Amino acid sequence: MSGKSYKFQRTISSTAEHCCVPLCAASSKYNSALSFHTFPKDFETRRKWISAIRRDHFAVSPHTRVCSRHFTNEDVREPLSETARRLLRKGAVPALFEWNNFSLPLSGQAGERREVCERRERPVEEQDTSCEEAAGITHDHDYAAAPDPALVDLALDENKALRSEIDQLRKQVQTLHLKQRFGIHRFAGSDGDIRFFTRFGSYDLLMRFWTQIEPAVPSMVRVTPAQRGNFTEPTFPAAHSLQPVDEMFMFLNYLALGLKQHDLADRYGVHQSTVSRIITTWSNFLYAVLGSVRIWIPEEKIRENLPTEFKDYADTTVILDCTELRCQCPTSPHLQSEVYSAYKSNCTLKGLLGVAPHGAVTFISPLYAGSISDKQITRESGILSLLKPGMAIMVDRGFLVDDFVPCKIYRPAFLSGRSQMSASEARETQAIARVRVHVERLIRRVKEHKFFETEIPLRFFGNINQLYSVACLLTNYENGPLVKSWSKKPE
Structure with a gap:
């Protein structure tokens, strides 16, 4: 019975039954001429069915069906009414398959099964497969067969490898995003950029x-x-x-x-x-x-780390000087007179800074209106509570604080109406200037924060003390010693 063609027609049904025979794509959804039969309950007959359809490791369920294409005319009993179902003869076993061209062996029963669906002999090139193509039906795959375990393991291994590759690619994308995004990690490899953007000497610092x-x-x-x-x-x-x-x-x-x-x-x-x-x-x-970190250093600790430049001023505990920050001029004439600095000829805010002989910031006063004098800011800043007899401070000429400071003062000499200084006064003035320059270098470091180079707007007055104090404190972390020769050489 080779060379037969089966035409499938779509039917209207809420459920669809499928044939479990390999290479058979018959479905009740596409042809009402076929009937679909469950496996028999008799053990011996069921065993013959399973053997006949050639399915290894096949598990039969109540929904497993074999279509009527695989039974002979004598095995199928037509229904007595239109509403009845086709039945199989007791003991019937499927015998017609694609691998035997839907025919019986010579010793078996012969004859065509015209009741299954319309068939007629015609050349292969004229066979109508348009319905099967439209329905997406193929005859080379068994959808009910269990997958090969080896193929499953291979697929799992491949999925695991793909997941690992995806994770690696995701990490690379994240790393690239961090490098491209503006932030600290973008400049991790450039100490020059770190110095430019933060004033810190290096990324490590x-x-x-x-x-x-x-x-x-x-x-x-x-x-x-x-x-x-x-x-x-x-x-x-x-x-x-x-x-x-x-x-x-x-x-x-x-x-x-x-x-x-x-x-x-x-x-x-x-x-x-x-x-x-x-x-x-x-x-x-x-x-x-x-x-919250105590920056004032006890005098005994200062003496332990006193630079050799201060050997002639060994009792110096702190070097004091004032710095001024230019600010916006208020509209009120009274406030203008308060913040106007005769020294800078501009409206300023003024603060007192103290630096230890080895270069660390040890005292920061609040900012005051620019009209305040050096003497008055020394009195009001709180530095006096830290000074004790036996200490010494080093100041500029304008700090006329001898009458209320409880310790020794190193200050450059005044001419006091004289035309010139004595040789000893000149030498002392030069010596003091050489070591006192460190506080000026520290002030320069503070003002290297370019925020303080511009005119400070009035709206910042509520937060300026915090910004100024933080900038001064950061100088203790940003760089090395003020004088390179003070830094220890690597052993």
């Missing part, structure tokens, strides 16, 4: 500083959008996208370069209001964290 303050970051008191400068309860993590280390980097950019908040927002890809909150938050955070 900056990361050492971060290691010191990182444990306090979770308790940071953050500024929220609604508070506008007021504090909220400690919350962590922050609601914005930057990591804490990049927030610190942004704050250092703000001080070191004096960048506008709009510029920082564009660089870091955040809103300008977020930049404002980060700067205020980190200004107060560093002011609290760095300010």
